[in-house]
Amino acid sequence: MIRKHATTPFEGQKPGTSGLRKKVRVFQQENYVENFIQSVFDVVERQAGATLVVGGDGRFHNRVVIQQAIRMAAANGYGRVLVGRGGILSTPAASHVIRKYGASGGLILSASHNPGGPEEDFGIKYNIANGGPAPEKVTDAIHARTLAIDHWLDVDAPDIDLEALGTVSVGGMTVEVIDPVADYAELMEQLFDFPAIRKAAADGLTMAFDAMSAVTGPYAVEILEHRLGFRQGTVRNAIPLEDFGGHHPDPNLVHARDLYDLMMDPAKAPDFGAASDGDGDRNLIIGKGRFITPSDSLAMLAANAHLAPGYADGLKGIARSMPTSAAADRVAEALGIPAYETPTGWKFFGNLLDAGMATICGEESAGTGSDHVREKDGLWAVLLWLNILAATGKSVDTLAREHWARFGRNYYARHDYEAVDSGKANALMAELEASLASLPGRAFGGLTVEAADSFAYCDPVDASVSENQGIRVMFEGGSRVVFRLSGTGTEGATLRVYLERYEPAGGNLDAPTPAMLADIIAAAEEIAGIKRHTGRSAPDVVT
Ligand code: G1P
Numbered sequence: 001m002i003r004k005h006a007t008t009p010f011e012g013q014k015p016g017t018s019g020l021r022k023k024v025r026v027f028q029q030e031n032y033v034e035n036f037i038q039s040v041f042d043v044v045e046r047q048a049g050a051t052l053v054v055g056g057d058g059r060f061h062n063r064v065v066i067q068q069a070i071r072m073a074a075a076n077g078y079g080r081v082l083v084g085r086g087g088i089l090s091t092p093a094a095s096h097v098i099r100k101y102g103a104s105g106g107l108i109l110s111a112s113h114n115p116g117g118p119e120e121d122f123g124i125k126y127n128i129a130n131g132g133p134a135p136e137k138v139t140d141a142i143h144a145r146t147l148a149i150d151h152w153l154d155v156d157a158p159d160i161d162l163e164a165l166g167t168v169s170v171g172g173m174t175v176e177v178i179d180p181v182a183d184y185a186e187l188m189e190q191l192f193d194f195p196a197i198r199k200a201a202a203d204g205l206t207m208a209f210d211a212m213s214a215v216t217g218p219y220a221v222e223i224l225e226h227r228l229g230f231r232q233g234t235v236r237n238a239i240p241l242e243d244f245g246g247h248h249p250d251p252n253l254v255h256a257r258d259l260y261d262l263m264m265d266p267a268k269a270p271d272f273g274a275a276s277d278g279d280g281d282r283n284l285i286i287g288k289g290r291f292i293t294p295s296d297s298l299a300m301l302a303a304n305a306h307l308a309p310g311y312a313d314g315l316k317g318i319a320r321s322m323p324t325s326a327a328a329d330r331v332a333e334a335l336g337i338p339a340y341e342t343p344t345g346w347k348f349f350g351n352l353l354d355a356g357m358a359t360i361c362g363e364e365s366a367g368t369g370s371d372h373v374r375e376k377d378g379l380w381a382v383l384l385w386l387n388i389l390a391a392t393g394k395s396v397d398t399l400a401r402e403h404w405a406r407f408g409r410n411y412y413a414r415h416d417y418e419a420v421d422s423g424k425a426n427a428l429m430a431e432l433e434a435s436l437a438s439l440p441g442r443a444f445g446g447l448t449v450e451a452a453d454s455f456a457y458c459d460p461v462d463a464s465v466s467e468n469q470g471i472r473v474m475f476e477g478g479s480r481v482v483f484r485l486s487g488t489g490t491e492g493a494t495l496r497v498y499l500e501r502y503e504p505a506g507g508n509l510d511a512p513t514p515a516m517l518a519d520i521i522a523a524a525e526e527i528a529g530i531k532r533h534t535g536r537s538a539p540d541v542v543t
Pocket residue numbers: 112321344345346363364365367485486487488489496
C-alpha cells in the first residue's frame with residue numbers, strides 16, 4: 001500500500017524550520033500531516049515502547065491531528081502516549097511533561113501567536129527528550145525523510161475520549177489522558193515563593209492577566225486565582241477557543257491593546273498586567289502606567305531572580321538573542337556571570353541550558369525562560385515578576401526606575417515592514433551587506449558608526465556556526481540598529497528593524513521612547529534606504 005502526500009509537507013517553508021506551519025486547509029489535505037508524523041517516527045531517537053507526549057494550543061484542527069497521531073504512534077511501536085485533556089498542553093507545559101516522564105519526545109500542535117480557525121493557521125513540531133525543539137540535524141533528517149517516504153502506518157481504532165482523564169488502550173498501546181495543568185503548576189510552586197505571593201495578593205496586590213482566549217487560560221486560572229488567591233476574574237479571556245475569539249493571540253501592544261489601555265488608566269489599572277500568546281510561551285508585562293519592553297523585562301528578571309527560591313543560588317549565565325537589547329548584558333556584568341548573544345530563535349538557547357552555562361534567556365519578541373524547561377515560558381515570566389513584586393513590596397514602575405538608575409536604560413523598539421516583495425527585501429539586505437565595510441567612522445545625524453557586521457554565531461557547546469543572522473550597525477555610546485528578515489513570516493518577506501539607544505545612568509531616563517529613538521530611526525533609513533527599496537515610508541507594526 002502506498003499512501004503518500006504528493007510533495008514534502010515542508011514545500012514552501014524555509015529549510016531548517018523546526019516544524020510545519022501552514023493554513024489549516026493545507027493540513028487537511030490527504031496524507032499531509034501523516035507524511036510529517038511518519039517521517040518523525042522514522043528518524044528520531046526512541047527505544048521500543050518509548051513514551052510520546054502529544055498536545056496543543058487547542059486551535060481548530062487540534063483534535064483531529066491528535067487522534068491521528070495516537071493511532072500512528074500505536075502502529076509505530078510506541079509504548080505509551082501522554083496527551084493533555086481536551087488535547088491541551090501549552091508549549092512550556094509540554095516541554096516539562098516530556099522531561100518529567102522521561103518521554104523520548106513530543107508532538108506539539110500550535111501555530112503560536114498566529115490566528116486560528118478553519119481559514120487560519122495550524123502547526124506541528126517535534127520536541128526531543130530534553131523537552132526542547134528538535135535541533136537542526138534532526139529537523140533536516142525529518143525533512144529528508146518526507147521526500148523519501150512511501151507509506152505511513154496507523155492502527156484501525158476509533159477516536160479516544162479526550163475529555164476523560166485516565167488510561168485507555170489503542171491498538172495495544174497505552175494512552176494516558178493527563179491533567180494538562182497539574183504537573184506544570186507543581187513545577188511553578190517549586191520555583192517561586194507562592195506563600196509570599198499569596199500574602200501579597202491577600203494584602204491587596206491586584207493584577208489582570210489576558211489569556212487571549214488561548215491555551216494559558218486554564219493554567220492561569222488554576223495558578224493565579226486558585227493557588228495564589230487573586231480574585232476571580234483576574235484572568236480575562238480564560239477559555240481556550242478554537243479561533244481565539246477571532247483575534248491574534250499575540251501579546252503585543254497592537255493585539256493586547258485592551259490590557260495596555262487598562263494598565264495606562266490611572267483610575268482603573270491594577271498593580272500588574274500580563275498576557276500570553278496562543279501556545280503560552282510568550283509574555284507581555286505591563287505595570288500600572290509602565291510598559292516594560294521584553295528586553296528590559298529580561299534584564300530586570302535576571303537582576304532580581306535571586307529573590308525566587310528556584311534561583312536563590314544565583315544564575316550561571318544570561319543569554320539573549322542578538323536583536324534583543326544589551327540591557328541584560330549589563331546585569332550579567334554586574335553579577336560577574338557570562339552573557340551570551342545568540343541568533344534569533346529559542347533553539348540556540350537549548351545547548352547553553354543543557355550545558356549548564358546559562359540559567360535565564362530571552363528574546364525581544366516577548367519570549368523569556370529559564371533552565372526549568374527547554375521552551376520559553378510566558379506564565380513563568382509572570383510568576384517571577386509576581387515573586388519579585390511580593391519580595392520587594394515595590395511597584396513595577398519603581399523597580400524599572402531603580403533598574404535604569406543603576407544600569408542605564410536601553411530605549412528600544414522594533415519596526416516591522418510586512419509582506420514586502422521578497423526580491424526587494426533581499427536587494428535591500430544585499431546592498432546593506434555590501435556597504436558594511438564603508439560604514440565605520442561615518443556619521444548619520446549626531447551618530448557615528450563604530451562597527452558594522454553581519455552577525456555570525458559559533459555555538460560555544462558544539463562549535464557549530466550559523467552565519468548571516470542579521471546586520472548589526474553599532475554606534476558610539478552603545479546605541480545600535482539591527483536589520484534582519486523574519487524567518488517565520490508567511491507572506492512575502494518581513495523586514496525587521498531593531499532600534500536601540502543607550503542612555504547611561506544619570507542621563508535622560510524617563511523620556512518617551514519615540515523621541516529618544518528619532519535620530520536612530522532616521523539613521524536606519526539613511527543607512528538601509530528602506531523607502532527607496534520597498535516603497536514604504538512607515539512600518540506596519542511597531543512593538
Ligand atoms: C520570530 C521572533 C523570534 C522568535 C520566533 C519564534 O521570529 O522574532 O524571536 O524566536 O518568532 O517564536 P522571526 O519572524 O523574527 O524570524
